[in-house]
Amino acid sequence: MNEKVLAIRKQFDDRIASISSSKEIEELRIEFAGKKGLVSSLMTELKNVPNEQKREAGQTINELKGYVEETLVNKLKELEEAELKAKIDSQESYDESMPREKKQGSYHPITLVQRQLEDIFSSMGFIVEDYSEVVNDYQCFESLNIPKHHPARDMQDTYYLENGQLLKTQTSAAQNYIMKKYGAPVRAIFPGRCFRNESTDASHENTFFQMEGIMIDKDISISNLIYFMKTMLSEVFEKDINVRLRPGFFPFTEPGFELDIQCLICDGDGCPTCKNSGWLELCPCGMIHPNVLRHGGIDPEEYTGFAFGLGMTRLAMMKYGIKDIRVLNSGNLNALSQFKND
Ligand code: FA5
Numbered sequence: 012m013n014e015k016v017l018a019i020r021k022q023f024d025d026r027i028a029s030i031s032s033s034k035e036i037e038e039l040r041i042e043f044a045g046k047k048g049l050v051s052s053l054m055t056e057l058k059n060v061p062n063e064q065k066r067e068a069g070q071t072i073n074e075l076k077g078y079v080e081e082t083l084v085n086k087l088k089e090l091e092e093a094e095l096k097a098k099i100d101s102q103e104s105y106d107e108s109m110p111r112e113k114k115q116g117s118y119h120p121i122t123l124v125q126r127q128l129e130d131i132f133s134s135m136g137f138i139v140e141d142y143s144e145v146v147n148d149y150q151c152f153e154s155l156n157i158p159k160h161h162p163a164r165d166m167q168d169t170y171y172l173e174n175g176q177l178l179k180t181q182t183s184a185a186q187n188y189i190m191k192k193y194g195a196p197v198r199a200i201f202p203g204r205c206f207r208n209e210s211t212d213a214s215h216e217n218t219f220f221q222m223e224g225i226m227i228d229k230d231i232s233i234s235n236l237i238y239f240m241k242t243m244l245s246e247v248f249e250k251d252i253n254v255r256l257r258p259g260f261f262p263f264t265e266p267g268f269e270l271d272i273q274c275l276i277c278d279g280d281g282c283p284t285c286k287n288s289g290w291l292e293l294c295p296c297g298m299i300h301p302n303v304l305r306h307g308g309i310d311p312e313e314y315t316g317f318a319f320g321l322g323m324t325r326l327a328m329m330k331y332g333i334k335d336i337r338v339l340n341s342g343n344l345n346a347l348s349q350f351k352n353d
Contacts, residue, residue: 012053012060012068016075019049023079033090036083043079050076120350121220121339124247124327125202128222131246132200135239137224138193140201142185145176154187154306155263163262168208178206182223183263183320186299189225190307195314196228202323213283213335214291220323225299227309227316233266236296236317240270243321247330253279255290264297264318275329284334291329294321 023043030039043049053072060068118126129139148159157163167180179185182203189199202222209217226235237256244252252272259269272293274285281287296319301311328336331350338346 012056012064013071015053015056016071019043019053020075020078022049023082027082027086030086031090033087033094036087036090040083044076044083050079117348117350119339119347120327120331120333121324123350124323124330125220125222127247128202128243128321128323128326129200131243132224135198135242137198137200137226140185140189140199142179142182142188142201142203144179144204144206145172146179146184147176150187151177151179151181151184154303155183156300156302156306157262161262169206170208179203180207181205181320182221183318185223186225186263186303186318187307190227190304190309195309195316197316198224198226198228200224211337213337214286214325214328216324216336216340218340219325219336222321222323223318224321225316225318227299227304227314229314231298231315231317233298233317236298236319239317240294240296240319244272247326248275259295259297261295261297263300263303265300267295267297270294270296270319272329276332276334282334284328291325292322293325293329294319296320 023039026039026042030036041048045051050072053075054069057065057069057072133139151169152158152161152164169180170178172178182201182205185201185203189197189201193199200222201224202220204218205221206218209215211217224239226239241254244254252275254273255271256268257271259267261267269292271290273279274282274289274291276282276284277289279289281289285291296317299316299318304311304314304316324336324339327333327339333339341347
């Protein structure tokens with residue numbers, strides 16, 4: 012038996028010395044250490060060995076088995092390392108100092124519109140404010156003259172946190188904070204993300220952007236409101252846009268208006284984006300309700316003001332001809348990287 016073991020070991024040593032790729036290791040393993048391999052065949056032959064030699068013969072075969080397996084593992088490692096080195100060596104050398112092509116990112120269409128609006132309003136003396144996306148009931152509703160159980164709340168169902176706070180449904184939620192922070196007179200815009208629990212379609216998302224603006228001073232009237240809205244729209248679109256103003260109800264304005272623009276996707280003919288009406292509700296606005304001024308610590312006998320809540324996501328859709336609002340939150344870079352600031 013000893014001779015047979017030595018013969019197989021030599022055969023194995025010769026074979027392993029001749030292989031040059033890691034793929035051949037598996038063949039060798041099957042040939043020698045597999046279930047029907049040469050080492051296993053020695054085990055089968057063990058039954059023919061006289062009893063007094065069996066123990067020693069079995070030990071020798073086991074040693075051979077251990078040797079074969081260990082050698083295979085080491086050889087595989089050695090070959091894999093050599094193959095990796097050869098692969099690295101064969102690659103073109105890397106020169107850090109060479110100029111490389113840079114892929115330039117692009118701004119999201121809403122960022123582009125937001126920046127443009129901020130420029131327009133800053134040039135008209137408005138400050139730009141930021142505000143939290145998580146607010147409390149007082150900020151989002153109570154301070155805006157929307158007490159608990161007011162039907163206006165039904166239109167703005169939202170996502171509530173366990174601690175009673177909520178994701179703001181409208182940028183109007185910052186009005187109270189801004190009034191308290193700056194007092195009167197004040198001109199401010201405050202863009203922000205809003206959340207509503209509603210089903211989505213071509214012009215409705217559950218997460219969208221608005222840009223709120225307030226102007227409070229002595230003798231502010233509806234004429235001031237209309238002037239600022241018209242200036243803003245003509246600057247954003249760089250052309251005359253057909254708009255219509257109709258009465259609208261908001262508990263925090265008196266009077267309130269809906270400012271619609273003619274749909275720029277279909278030029279007013281009617282399409283899914285404007286729900287076939289030819290018009291798109293874009294910028295509700297109105298004169299700030301005296302109760303809201305009072306909540307903000309401003310005397311309504313002395314000051315008046317206007318407020319507007321521009322649908323910034325819809326404005327981006329109209330400016331860039333985006334037919335479906337859902338593209339904007341899609342993360343689809345093919346679609347979103349097409350828009351450039353002009
Ligand atoms: C408001 O949110 C009022 N806070 C606006 C306001 C401010 C009125 C100040 C008066 C004074 P409304 O729910 O209509 O109003 O939303 C305002 C605009 O946000 C809409 O005209 C629309 O352009 C946009 N908007 C509303 N809901 C969605 C939605 N689900 N998806 C996309 N845009 C929306």
